[in-house]
Amino acid sequence: MTVIEANAPGKLFIAGEYAVVTPGHPSILVALDQFITVSLEEADTQGTIRSGQFGGMPIPWTRQEDQLVIDQRENPFIYITEAVKMTERYIKEQGIPLSFFHLSVKSELDNASGKKYGLGSSGAVTVATIKALLLFYHIEPDFELVYKLAALAHLSVKSNGSFGDIAASAYGGWIAYACFDREWVLEQMEAMAFSELLKTLWPKLMIKPLTPPANLRLLIGWTGSPASTTHLVDRVNDVREDIDDFYKTFLASSRDCVNGMIQAFEKGDMQLIQAGIRQNRNLLHQLTAHTGVVIETPALTQLCDLAEKNLGAAKSSGAGGGDCGIVIIDRQSGIIPLISEWEKVGIMNLPLHVYTNAKTAKAIEWKEA
Missing domain, CATH: 3.30.70.890 (GHMP kinase, C-terminal domain)
Structure with missing residues (x-):
């Protein structure tokens, strides 16, 4: 069977911390060349999720009314499962039938003993999961689409962050970033079609690639x-x-x-x-x-x-x-x-380097009316 793989880099904030959780307030982040890799392989009637961070044991999942379902008593994969739910909501609106799959995660964002460096593993695993799923369903993982699906997945678990780690993992390189208006997005999730929300300009959101000086x-x-x-x-x-x-x-x-x-x-x-x-x-x-x-x-x-x-x-x-x-x-x-x-x-x-995406990303920049 064909195995689909996608990865997402870790990140660090360079400037703008704390202020960035307030919509419209700018920050600067950078993506780094340490990655989380997500692999997907088609399954028959039940899927599994596996990660070395949780002992490598596969945890089974199934579907109820086309929704991924995992026993919450066994679920350490909240960002992955929410990423799947958001992405498959989009997939269904494209008229594509859903499949089962085995999903596995490998991470370079911790050290050998499992200590975290603070490189944004929750954002990276969300982005990598969404990219792998889109490829699995034969959809091009566009920068903005991946970012928005990942942000919605984090909103669904009531994250108090800025989602800047998601932007850095989705776009790569150096970026200027400002968080969107959360309340507006949550309201529009109820008011408009999901695919339409993903295409719409979100108030206050800015994701702008930056080029550092050569020196x-x-x-x-x-x-x-x-x-x-x-x-x-x-x-x-x-x-x-x-x-x-x-x-x-x-x-x-x-x-x-x-x-x-x-x-x-x-x-x-x-x-x-x-x-x-x-x-x-x-x-x-x-x-x-x-x-x-x-x-x-x-x-x-x-x-x-x-x-x-x-x-x-x-x-x-x-x-x-x-x-x-x-x-x-x-x-x-x-x-x-x-x-x-x-x-x-x-x-x-930490002997890390800036990770720059091979493709050029188009900037998103909110202009006040």
Whole structure:
């Protein structure tokens, strides 16, 4: 039998964290050359889902009224099953009959002992599943279609994130990203045909490929301490009303900072990008001061301060609280001294590179009426 394979890269946030969960507020992300691969093989009357992350044991699934059904007591695959449901809803509207299949997942986004680097595995596995399913049903996995199906799958499990990890995994490379208006999308899911919603421009959504300056080098340091994005974002959300005046200022400052960085990418201005990284780090320090949520841990502070000492501009990546820090540095600067100093304090340099899709993606950019 023919086996269909599709993969999706991991990601890191470069700038705009926390503000990006508010619709229309920009961020910058990058896709990395570590992947989740999803394989599909046609089955007869019952399918299975298998992943090495959960012991490699196949978990069976069946259908009821054309919907994938898995015993919830046995389901560690919530993002996969929701990705299947959303994609097959689209498939059915194309008049294509549904099939059974065996689905397996392989991940490079954790280390050998299973520790997570914070590279966005839930977004990547959702994107890879959708791409594999579309290919299985002989539909071209268009960038925007894959992103929107994956975003809807995450909405269905009430994700509190920005879906930026999905955009990076779907599009690859460097991207500027702003989250769509969730309430509008949820309302339209009830009001319009599913296929029509997927074709419609979503308010506030921006996904714009960026070209980095030729002399820009990205370094990634891992602190060895994993963090929960969901938990940290929840904690900030819990106190937002109490710090309303500050948070409005934070959102406006983050928007100005990231928009300035996007313009710097467009101009190829390395120094302006570095200045934006430093400004964004300072904004996150202010957010910690007002919320009590520790974004830059002592290990991340060491990572950043050592990078600054070695001519790089550095900050935490994503929700912080552990995981990775990123450094933007000139390619002509020597990085061996920095990596050596990191090693002495227990910070691991992750030898990852930017993953760029072979196909060119069309930008999505919301313009206010």
